[in-house]
Amino acid sequence: MKTLILAEKPSVGRNIGDALKCKIRKDGYLEGEDYIITWAFGHLLTLYDCKDYDKVMEKWDMNNFPYIPKEFKYKVKTVSGYNSKADTGAKKQLNIIKALVERNDVEKIITATDYDREGELISTIIYKYIKVNKPIYRILINEWTEDEIKRGLNNLKTDKDMENLQYAGVSRQWLDWVIGINFTTVSTLKYARGKGNVLNIGRVVMPTLKMVYDREKEIEKFKSERYFELYVTFKSPNGKYKGKFFHEKLEKFPKKESVEKLKEEIEGKEGIVLSVTEELKKEVPPVLFNMTNLQGYMTSKHKGWTADKALKVAQSLYEKKLITYPRTSSTALEESLKDKAKKVLDVHKKGLDCEEDIKFSTSKRIFNNDKVESHSAIIPTYIIPKALNLDEVKLYEAIKERFLVQFMEAAEFNITEVITKIQGANFPRLFKTKGKVMVKEGYLKLSSEKKKKDEILIPLEKDMVVKNISSKIEEKSTKPPAHHTEKTLLKAMETCGKNRTSKDEDDKEEEATLEVLKGYSIGTAATRAEIIKKLKDAKYIKSQGKSLLITEKGNKIIEIFPIKELLDTDYTGRMEKALYDIEKGEMDKDVFLNYIFKFTRGGVEKIKRDRFVTIGVSETQKF
Structure with a gap:
């Protein structure tokens, strides 16, 4: 008797076939002494379109919505751009999988699609569509090397073990279909004008767009303010060095007149080194990539x-x-x-x-x-x-x-801070000088990250007498927040905007944030790139260099769209968290989906009642 293994793609199927010595190549599968390896092409099946349930739905009509089918059904995926034409390659491969499942010498099936929500969904709906009634198992592995495949085959899970992951995958698909179909159709009919001007409304598209919108508004509202800094060049017995004036925690001052008075007060005066502190700081390697x-x-x-x-x-x-x-x-x-x-x-x-x-x-x-x-x-x-x-x-x-x-020592830096004092007319004036010298290269020996140049300080000692040989006032301006880039938007999606990533990201802080917000995000690691691409394809955002900018169309849809929950990162994060909880067996999928259906019905009625606003000139839209 033989075991049938279902991979997600032909390339993965070939990797498994190589590992298990399945050398007989057939149309759509590989066969060996003990195993048969076949594959999908990602999704072979897709949910019905509205018109598949009811021909009345062929024509977009506001009166037909909200639309939520009593039973969700699947069909062979369609050719891109032709919603009624089945993909012949997908249909052929489904028939091959069905024939292999039904072979008398096949006693069980092993799922080897990607071990995640989407991979489990791909296999689950295939098995239900072709009505598999043989035992199903799941291989849990993280790579397709021969060693890992053989290890995985010795540690199989049952199909029952995978139920919660299957529920989460199906719930995600039905959720996105219901929200996408209903809100996209009704919003397009209500607001859009112009041939082909479809308004793409989705659970993850909208809050992601809102984050870009909010950043643009921050930039628009930002008012640059001037400030002034005072720098002094000191001469010591060992050479020259620079210091920056500070008062308590302030180093930037809004009034030039006060800084000019201070400059005059200390011009040419002697000072004294008040303190010299040294601290050895370690810099660990950045965490592994997700x-x-x-x-x-x-x-x-x-x-x-x-x-x-x-x-x-x-x-x-x-x-x-x-x-x-x-x-x-x-x-x-x-x-x-x-x-x-x-x-x-x-x-x-x-x-x-x-x-x-x-x-x-x-x-x-x-x-x-x-x-x-x-x-x-x-x-x-x-x-x-x-x-x-x-x-x-x-x-x-x-x-x-x-x-x-990860397996190299931390880099080490000697951080020196010098405080120099010049006695003013009434108060001591303090100046800060910093130096940073690498004392151990550690992981930076291998890292391609730019190594910062040492900021070398001349030898200075406490109580050393120095002299102010020149003073300079520098005028600067506060800068607006930076436009989102793909990097910053991805991070904001990962944490629902709960932390704003700085250029020098602190790994410990990032890990702590992700731990607290586990499951609470916009999209998943597998889908966030696709969401950004959808925003570009919908003409809601555009790239300018590395920056992501919102378009007029993107601006308008955010400003007029009345279902504010779909713009709220917290609301979307809670939906994603609910899917995570379904996956962990901590939430009932039917309770969750019934809530989503109720939310969709209410939202559609709200759009219907909304004031008439035009985005763009309209012709009848068809599925």
């Missing part, structure tokens, strides 16, 4: 890269068995992966100039079950790449470097 961090890194470091491109290149490397599962939100590894990680580390550090500095460690910062959700962070596999294109090389090297530096 998909959001990887996309942010690539889009900020490489010109022309988008989040969508980073995801596609990562997927290509994954299917080539070179990296672990990329659509992860975790920045740590499961503790069970210690032996595997050591093997990978030994392979990749070999021959490097800093090989001796890379030493395996079981640090909680790297291996921590509490920080792993479904899939571990992205790391390379033990397989050495042979032929990669330039984009694949860039992304692979980033992942490999980030993995290797």
Whole structure:
């Protein structure tokens, strides 16, 4: 008897076939002595369109909405641009899978689609559509190497074990269909004018657009204010150095007159070194990549890269068995992966100039079950790449470097702070000087991050007498918030805008934020790049360099759309959290979906009653 394995894509099917010695190639599957490997092409099935349930729905008519089917049905996916024409390739492959399932020598089926909400959905609806009545199991693995496939086959889960993940996948799909179909159709009929001017309204599209909108409004409302800083050049027995005036915690002053008076007061005077403090600070390597961090890194470091491109290149490397599962939100590894990680580390550090500095460690910062959700962070596999294109090389090297530096020592810097005092007419005037010198290169030996130049201070001692040999007032202006980039928008989506990422991101703070907000986000690691692409395709936002700017159309839809809950990041975050809870078995899917259906019905009626506003000139729209 044989076991049938269903992969998500042909490339993954071939990887499994190679590992299990399935060498007989057939149309749509591979066969070996014990296993048959077949595959989907991602989604082979799609939900019915409205008109599939009722021909009356062919014509867009406000009176037909809200529309929520009593039973959700599936059909073979359609050819892009032809909603009624079934994809012949998908139909053929479904028939192949069905025939293999029904073979008398096939006793059980193993699901090997991606182990996440979407991967489980793909297999679940296939099995229901073709009416599988044989035992189904699930392989849980993080990469498609031979070792991992064989390990996974010895640790199978039952289909019953996967029920909650299946419920979450189906709930997500029905949720997005109901909200998308109803609000997109009714909003387009109500507000849109112009041929083909469809208003794309969705659960994740709208709050993401709102974050771009809010940032634009912050920038528009921002009023630049002048401020002044006073710098003094001191001469000491050991040379010159500069100091910046401060008072309590203030270093920037709004009135030039007061700073000019201060400058006159201290001109040419002697001062004294009040204190010299030194502190050794350690800088640990940045955490392992999850998909959001990887996309942010690539889009900020490489010109022309988008989040969508980073995801596609990562997927290509994954299917080539070179990296672990990329659509992860975790920045740590499961503790069970210690032996595997050591093997990978030994392979990749070999021959490097800093090989001796890379030493395996079981640090909680790297291996921590509490920080792993479904899939571990992205790391390379033990397989050495042979032929990669330039984009694949860039992304692979980033992942490999980030993995290797985890096992190197922290960089160390000697931070020196000098406070110099000049006695003014009535008060002592204080000036701050900082220096930063690297004393141990640590992980920066390998890191491609820019190494900042040392800020070397001349030797200074407490009570040393110095002289003010020149003073300078610098006029500066406050700057508006920066436009969102793909990197900052991805991070805001990951945390529903709960933290604003700074340029020098603090890993500990970021990890703490993600832990508190676990499950509470806009979209998932697998879908955020697609959401940004949808916003561009809908002409709601556009790229200008690395900045994302809102368009007039995007502005208007945010300002007129009456269902404010769909613009609220907290509301969307709670929907995503509910899906997360369904996945964990902590929420009933029917309770959740009934709430969504009620919300949709109320929202559609509200749009119908809304005032008439035009976005754009209208012709009858058809599905």
